[in-house]
Amino acid sequence: MEIKIHKLLYLSMLIFQSGCNSDVFVEDFLPGEQMDVAISETDNTKEINFKSDNWRLLEIVSFMGAPFTTRAYTLDGEPTSFPFGEKEPAIVHCLSDFIDFRVEKRGGNKLQLTLNENLMNEDVTMLIKVGNDYKEQQIKLLLAPTSKYQIDSVVYDWDKFEIHEGNLKEMESIIINNKLSAPVTFVVYPFRKSAREIHFYDPTMLWEEELFKRLLGTTLPQITIPDIVDAQPVCNHTKVFFGLNYQRLETNLDKELYVDVTIDGFDKSEISVFNVLEKYSVPYKVFISNPKTDKKRVFSGELYSSRPVDYFILKKVLDEDK
Secondary structure, eight states: OHHHHHHHHHHHHHHHHHHHOGGGSOOOOSSSSEEEEEEOSSSOEEEEEOSOSOOEEEEEEEOSSSOOEEEEEOTTSOBOOSSOOTTOOEEEEEEOSSEEEEEEEEETTEEEEEEEEEOSSSOEEEEEEEEOSSOEEEEEEEEOOOOOOEEEEEEEOGGGOEEEEEEEEEEEEEEEEOOSSSOEEEEEOTTTTOOEEEEEEOTTSOOOHHHHHHHHOSSOOEEEOOEEETTEEEOOSOEEETTOSEEEEOOSSOTTOOEEEEEOTTOEEEEEEEEEEEEEEEEEEEEEEOTTTOOEEEEEEEEEEEEEEEEEEEEEEEOTTO
16 A cells, blocks of 8 residues: 555655656647748748747758858847757858858747748758757758849950950871972861850859859850950950850851862871961959849959951971971
8 A cells, every 4th residue: 555655645646746847848840840840931930839948959961962051140140159049039041152041940939931042943851940858849941042143244444455466376287298300289278166255253262163153053154255356345245154264156257168288299287277276365254143132242354255366377398307
């Protein structure tokens, strides 16, 4: 009888303790072990109501393969430490070059998720971990891609425009060994491989095409670049893709133009075909903005252009032993 009394007393003490301190017991503060939430540009805010308030925001993990920074604030905007304590309202702002979203603990049992920007060309998965000393649960967050930036203007520094003269580019070199006593004729096409070459150079960054495709879209926009007319820069109708570091443009040169080169009897000759180039360089600035977020960015650097305008053929007689 005494044993039963002790058991009843022990059970009563447990019930009394649980009534005084409910946080001792683990509760499913989320509806399940994991919750999936998708947000997009048109539906960019989601609110999650927890079943209890005995949890805290523990960690935010990215699966996009690129690092991001977290900045924690109180609801009044004062910096604070992360992770937060239980029942402590605060905000975590997650940022990278391509991602911008906020996780806000608005109260003891409420979490608000807001997508500002996802410039990746695919959905991005984030994992938000919440829990207490007894249990951890997860919110799987799917961020849909948002609107891209657009080019507002392109500015060239005409005061620093430079024309580089006297440039040759070797297009091909052929060695002809004429073992006959009579001359032979060899045909070369000086413009068959010719193209205008465009190069963007920015000393402050490693030029990556993927970066521009994330900012501006997989179909990169075009900008107008200068041509040289009467030894002066003129913006006509020549366009290139902004985001491609190096580009080759077609020219109006006759690719079927050929030149006969004669090799005398018993001569061994090297024929070198050159293009005469018109080259220039000019500093540029490209201003872009996002119409949805009003964010702005500026890219600056040096634009180089090299355009063939003529040809030059060099014939050199070689020693037989070479």
